[in-house]
Amino acid sequence: MNVRPQWLKVRAPSPKEAEEIRILRDILARYHLTTVCQGANCPNAVECWSARTATFMLLGKLCTRTCRFCGVPTSNPGGVVDWEEPVRLRAAVDELGLSYVVLTSVDRDDLQDGGAKLLATAIAGIKDGGKQLKVEALVPDFSGDEKAITAVAAAGADVIGHNLETVRRLSPQLRDRRAGYDLSLHVLGKFKRLAPASIIKSSLILGMGETRAEILQALQDLHNTGVDAVTLGQYLRPTRKAIPVARYLLPQEFDEIAQAARRIGFHFVMSGPLIRSSYHASEMFNRECAS
Amino acid sequence: MTEVCLPDLGEINEVTVVDWLRQEGETVVAGEGLVEVETEKTTFVVEAPQDGKLALIVKKKGDKARINELLARIS
8 A cells, every 4th residue: 555655765875965964973973873864764864864963862772661753672671771972962063063962762660750750951051051052952751740740841941842743632542651642731731831931842643543633632642731842744664563554645735734733832843754853943943932 | 887776775684676667778867767666565666866877677576685785887
């Protein structure tokens, strides 16, 4: 089924762009850093990497959860944390000359704080460097743990993201059993209250079997929770183990959903087949702040 | 003769050739789509690196190709 439509095809890099990709990969390897671009086999990796931007994935390459749409490998890292990772991240950010840093992490249910302390350290390490860098952190649900959420909220990220991923009906089927639609809304609401100066962001993946009415309800739920910014993109199967694509939405459908999201009241919406939660994140931030 | 090789695609090691947009003997223009290759998640369009004639297709439709492997030659 499902021959991939024309609008999901991306240009392969030119030799000059390929050289930029090689340089970025070398820097990441030198600092032993991982990116979600790699872990998720992102279709935008060529565009982002050739412009020397990447989304850093902290706390390892292995996720303790198994969501059926995700390409990041599942395992139990056994409580191991690399406390030098935030230091290396800061050094890599400086070497790359980034002004806007996007970071995320795997889920770490093997840790009591879900990895919150390391994430807070990484965020603060970039914010405290005296260069006025902007940080966007896409974080797990920390199982709703108040202390963990408070620690991350206090770290000073300019944007805090947590992805709802899908609509209420599909959430139990598609997300790991420890995740949940209401838990994610709860976590987003907590961040909104505990980090009022931060932009709160979430994302939905479309094309996994949801209806338009369910999408609009999810957007309404996110808005009611206090979420400021949303991104919506087409589900693309990352590996053979993941669920197949249920449907490729037309580009105009993404436009219609974006318009509906704006009517619901979101200040900032990015919606399109190849949109991902961190895609062009700095542009989203700059426009949000200018509005 | 210019070699058209599979460019570095980030962390992708291997792709499948899904479609040649030009056939052997046809004229190609630098920057136009020459061949589509795909991974499980993404379809990439590899562009012609220069003007010329597509002299030889090395990796046929359905073939696997790795980064830097020769896909075709342009004369």
